[in-house]
Amino acid sequence: DADVTQTPRNRITKTGKRIMLECSQTKGHDRMYWYRQDPGLGLRLIYYSFDVKDINKGEISDGYSVSRQAQAKFSLSLESAIPNQTALYFCATSLGTYNEQFFGPGTRLTVL
Amino acid sequence: QKEVEQNSGPLSVPEGAIASLNCTYSDQGSQSFFWYRQYSGKSPELIMFIYSNGDKEDGRFTAQLNKASQYVSLLIRDSQPSDSATYLCAPEGGFQKLVFGTGTRLLVSP
Secondary structure (H helix, E strand, O other): OOOEEEEOOEEEEOOOOOEEEEEEEOOOOOEEEEEEEEOOOEEEEEEEEEEOOEEEEOOOOOOEEEEEEEOOEEEEEEOOOOHHHOEEEEEEEEOOOOOOEEEOOOEEEEEO | OOOEEOOOOOEEEEOOOOEEEEEEEOOOOOOOEEEEEEOOOOOOEEEEEEOOOEEEEEOOEEEEEEOOOOEEEEEEOOOOHHHOEEEEEEEEOOOOOEOOOOOEEEEEEO
């Protein structure tokens, strides 16, 4: 079984809809991250969490919110989806020793 | 100036050759440096990390770090077609975050 899982893997939605992307991990890592990847722009950090009570904004948090329901679960919500949020979204986890991050398989989101 | 600079490529090498991937970074406080491999449409996969000046070898991969020059590189020896992918450089950017470059696309021809 995969250590880091993301659901759904693909999602098509319409402008204005609220959607949630979920991430679960069995690695036992405390730190979890949400990134988006756009062609030519690389991976950009949306939010990150060092434990259940610690959530921090990344460089592009506007229009997004997160919830850390448990050590193993970290969800990303788009409050009101817009077309320029069409991207590939990745969840990652880290143990924190040297901050090696391990990525989930990704969610391809399309906002029409 | 971008925080992390990588040549987008593609870098084309024949099978069996050495591929050399380079990365420069602007944050002098970065202590750890990571290389990820990403196949098209897939998630980044950690290949190596390095935190001391000099070389670190792992199989066919060697990471090289020069903090004074703010330069990190990845050498792939005996390149294989399966190495064809985009390679992402990611220095640690403080507060336990990584800052990713946009990647270098490597093409290994049989």
